Amino acid sequence: MARTFCFDMYGTLCDTSSVTATLGEELDVSDSLADEIDATWRRRQLEYSFQVSLMEAYRPFWKVTGAALDYALARYSLSPDGSTRDRILGAYDRLDPHEGAAETLERLSDAGHTVTVLSNGNPEMLERLAENAGLAPHLDDLISADEVSVFKPAPVVYENAAERTGTDIGDCTLVSGNAWDVAGAGAAGMETAWINRARDPPEEVGADPTDEFCSLVDVAAAFD
The missing domain is CATH 1.10.150.240 (Putative phosphatase; domain 2)
Known part of the structure; x- marks a missing residue:
């Protein structure tokens, strides 16, 4: 699906x-x-x-x-x-992309999924970075917290992403390496995929991650 x-x-x-x-x-x-x-x-x-x-x-x-x-x-x-x-x-x-970033986005897109960025970065920041990091060609949209004038993990940021993409929030999956972001998205009703590179425990406040992975390419393997 x-x-x-x-x-x-x-x-x-x-x-x-x-x-x-x-x-x-x-x-x-x-x-x-x-x-x-x-x-x-x-x-x-x-x-x-x-x-x-x-x-x-x-x-x-x-x-x-x-x-x-x-x-x-x-x-x-x-x-x-x-x-x-x-x-x-x-x-x-000009931040360096993490290993497998472009590959993961491309594989998920090729599998028929909608692939977006949901970030606290304002639109101009996201556009510059996505282009410089070589990620822009693999993204369907760049969604910024700037649109609702508050930052993650406020629920309205995640709700706005679902509305922007025309998707029920329960059919959205946030992919994040930040445990607090995962906890916030889950509390707002999203499925979550936590990239736990440091092998940290999950947050004690907010929702637990739906899925946990070691790397971005593991997400692609799970969902493509």
Whole structure:
């Protein structure tokens, strides 16, 4: 039976940690410090998305990502000039795809499924990244939380994806490497496929994953 697959972009199809090379080059810091800055940046990016949603103070994900970068730089007492900051921030447009990303999308599409991205990223971010990562030709749609002015895991984000694709929410499968995203989508009524690369336990809040996989290609094998 054909389903609608909604893939998370950041951390699922594309590797957010691939910005560390840019951080190291632009800031002239060690690999270990670049890793620490990246981890702080990503953590704050997620925390700020939760905070602005709860505060009902929505701003596009690009601005959230910039604010998180500024925090990370300040945390490590780094003050790059504006051009350097822009180049670092631009690394989010050129994230490396995870292994098997394009293959998985193509196999599911060839099997007759609808294949989309459902992401907190604003449309411009998603369009640039999907094109640069070579994923755009394999996607039926790019669906952004920006359309409802709140971020995942708010239920309306997942409900909007089902409405956009003309699919009953129970016939949608969110594919995500983020456990909190899986918990939120399941609570909203979606089926879920968790890419548990780190072998973590599931979240204690929200819904359990419907299915759990080690890699993207395992999803393709299960559903094509």
